[in-house]
Amino acid sequence: MKNSEIARVFHDMADLLELKGENIFKIRAYRRAAQVIEHLPKEMAIMLEQGEDFQKIPGVGDAIAKKSTELIKTGKLEAYESLKAEFPEGITRLLEIPGIGPKTAPLLSSELKITSAAQLEEAIQEGKVADLFRMGDKTAQNLLHKIEAMRRKDQRIPIGQALPIVEDILSSLSSLPGVKNMTSAGSLRRFRETVGDIDIMGTADNPENVINEFVAFPVVKEIIAKGPTKASVILAPGLQADLRMVEHDSFGSLLQYFTGSKQHNIALRTKYQKKGLKLSEYGITDVAHDRLEKFATEEAFYKRLGMQYLPPEIREDQGEIELSEEHAIPRLIDLRDIKGDFHAHSDWSDGNNTIEEMALAAKNEGYKYMAITDHSKGLGIAHGLTEERLKEQVREIRGLNQKFKGFRILSGMEVDIRADGSIDMPDHMLAELDCVVGAVHSSFNQSEERVTRRILKAIENPHVDIIAHPPSRLIGEREPTAVDMEAVFKAAVKYKKALEINAMPSRLDLKDIHIQRARELGVMLAIGTDSHIAAQLKLMRFGIGIARRGWCEPKHILNCLSLEKVLAFFKR
Numbered sequence: 370m371k372n373s374e375i376a377r378v379f380h381d382m383a384d385l386l387e388l389k390g391e392n393i394f395k396i397r398a399y400r401r402a403a404q405v406i407e408h409l410p411k412e413m414a415i416m417l418e419q420g421e422d423f424q425k426i427p428g429v430g431d432a433i434a435k436k437s438t439e440l441i442k443t444g445k446l447e448a449y450e451s452l453k454a455e456f457p458e459g460i461t462r463l464l465e466i467p468g469i470g471p472k473t474a475p476l477l478s479s480e481l482k483i484t485s486a487a488q489l490e491e492a493i494q495e496g497k498v499a500d501l502f503r504m505g506d507k508t509a510q511n512l513l514h515k516i517e518a519m520r521r522k523d524q525r526i527p528i529g530q531a532l533p534i535v536e537d538i539l540s541s542l543s544s545l546p547g548v549k550n551m552t553s554a555g556s557l558r559r560f561r562e563t564v565g566d567i568d569i570m571g572t573a574d575n576p577e578n579v580i581n582e583f584v585a586f587p588v589v590k591e592i593i594a595k596g597p598t599k600a601s602v603i604l605a606p607g608l609q610a611d612l613r614m615v616e617h618d619s620f621g622s623l624l625q626y627f628t629g630s631k632q633h634n635i636a637l638r639t640k641y642q643k644k645g646l647k648l649s650e651y652g653i654t655d656v657a658h659d660r661l662e663k664f665a666t667e668e669a670f671y672k673r674l675g676m677q678y679l680p681p682e683i684r685e686d687q688g689e690i691e692l693s694e695e696h697a698i699p700r701l702i703d704l705r706d707i708k709g710d711f712h713a714h715s716d717w718s719d720g721n722n723t724i725e726e727m728a729l730a731a732k733n734e735g736y737k738y739m740a741i742t743d744h745s746k747g748l749g750i751a752h753g754l755t756e757e758r759l760k761e762q763v764r765e766i767r768g769l770n771q772k773f774k775g776f777r778i779l780s781g782m783e784v785d786i787r788a789d790g791s792i793d794m795p796d797h798m799l800a801e802l803d804c805v806v807g808a809v810h811s812s813f814n815q816s817e818e819r820v821t822r823r824i825l826k827a828i829e830n831p832h833v834d835i836i837a838h839p840p841s842r843l844i845g846e847r848e849p850t851a852v853d854m855e856a857v858f859k860a861a862v863k864y865k866k867a868l869e870i871n872a873m874p875s876r877l878d879l880k881d882i883h884i885q886r887a888r889e890l891g892v893m894l895a896i897g898t899d900s901h902i903a904a905q906l907k908l909m910r911f912g913i914g915i916a917r918r919g920w921c922e923p924k925h926i927l928n929c930l931s932l933e934k935v936l937a938f939f940k941r
């Protein structure tokens with residue numbers, strides 16, 4: 370059983386307990402466990418196999434650990450099944466719809482016999498819901514939008530979930546004899562934040578053997594199609610994977626074609642059609658001589674067109690074709706350019722590791738610095754630090770820094786930007802810190818005007834250095850706030866503040882198009898992993914992928930600067 374499935378069970382349990390009117394702490398414990406488990410870097414099933422203790426996971430106590438083990442071992446949870454039996458079927462699905470709470474859901478199912486988003490949608494359109502709750506048309510319409518957003522989520526899988534699955538498949542297939550070039554293509558290779566399906570390709574001396582191995586993988590739930598060189602399978606509800614094998618000498622053109630994007634391919638094909646060349650997954654045909662040229666690598670393919678090689682992340686028909694013909698594609702940022710992390714939690718707030726463990730892990734990544742940014746006390750849920758505790762932490766970090774050579778722990782804090790834009794930590798405390806990260810964690814539904822004013826006020830605060838995940842969205846779960854990003858970018862430039870690219874796969878916030886615009890306007894960007902466990906420092910690669918989609922070079926990213934330059938940036 371996958372972490373996402375375990376998380377879903379605990380999430381549902383929290384909802385059902387809430388319906389029952391159970392103890393709020395119990396409900397929160399399930400909800401928190403669900404959140405943590407969903408974002409774990411490692412599958413719990415594998416942890417169990419390796420004899421690791423679940424109670425090491427933050428938010429996972431004895432009860433949740435036992436239940437997780439039961440789920441992994443039996444595929445079911447007795448407590449969950451009996452809890453579910455107490456309620457009408459489908460009620461947890463209703464509760465998933467944003468805006469439907471424990472008061473409304475039972476009414477919808479008892480009065481209108483609604484058990485799904487689709488039925489609710491129909492009932493709203495028929496005016497039944499507005500009548501039943503006297504909620505008025507506007508609120509009902511709002512609900513409709515939320516259902517649409519939820520549906521979009523259902524159809525696309527976050528890259529954070531898809532990538533590890535694909536990497537497993539790729540490494541298994543690569544180890545088969547005579548196999549070369551196994552790689553992902555499509556939106557996953559372009560590092561889109563969500564993927565519609567998974568495209569895998571490669572070459573092999575005996576492709577049929579590879580296909581047979583592929584469809585027999587335990588992750589494969591269903592085979593949709595299977596031939597000697599390709600196969601399509603279902604890996605999970607809504608997640609399809611296509612595998613395609615070709616001859617070694619045609620791999621470049623195949624990969625180029627199936628990496629897309631479709632818009633990039635169409636623009637390229639149209640352009641070269643006029644020059645008498647026909648581009649396809651098989652190669653390039655000189656139409657006048659009816660001669661097909663094959664390409665073993667993408668580099669060779671683009672070179673034949675007189676183009677500079679294009680990183681997959683920017684193949685979106687946004688001007689990259691022209692720039693590549695001029696050989697003016699910049700050298701995009703890479704994991705190797707990263708010298709540090711600006712967003713990490715320790716066990717002083719809701720993190721799992723000590724500051725020293727976090728620092729050692731960061732040093733192991735080859736970093737020169739890392740900011741410890743625990744929560745402030747305003748966020749009651751996360752054991753936020755009081756002024757006293759923060760002072761203590763600053764002292765502890767000073768002490769630890771004596772021990773490290775060539776590495777510096779920055780004293781930081783993730784402070785809460787309150788609804789009115791004020792910061793929940795007094796200025797004289799903030800002045801003690803190397804790096805203050807401000808973030809919105811509440812009142813997400815403010816009007817554009819209010820939420821924009823709120824964030825601008827935080828940017829104007831002389832002590833705030835970085836604004837974390839500015840629109841505060843959760844992919845597929847919470848829509849971004851209504852904040853006017855253009856205004857935020859301009860203020861960030863004016864006050865010389867950095868904006869965060871949050872590398873958590875569930876956030877990826879700023880997103881690609883924001884990053885492009887921010888970079889154009891000259892905003893400094895800081896990638897933060899938001900790690901709550903040392904292993905999550907590895908999430909940096911997701912931040913890098915999205916930064917590359919935003920055409921970032923090392924000079925655009927604060928994490929690529931030396932410690933001295935970073936400190937100078939924070940001093941402004």
Ligand code: DGT
Pocket residue numbers: 554555556557561563564565566567568626627628629630631634635
């Ligand atoms: P997805 O799966 O919706 O996240 O997005 P992609 O980009 O992975 O799209 P997919 O899986 O439908 O197709 C993979 C690639 O194949 C796509 O990026 C470009 C190429 N491709 C698909 N359909 C067409 C087409 O009609 N024309 C051209 N030129 N290329 C196509």
Ligand code: CA
Pocket residue numbers: 554555556557564565566567568
């Ligand atoms: Ca795809």
Ligand code: CA
Pocket residue numbers: 555566567568611
């Ligand atoms: Ca596909």
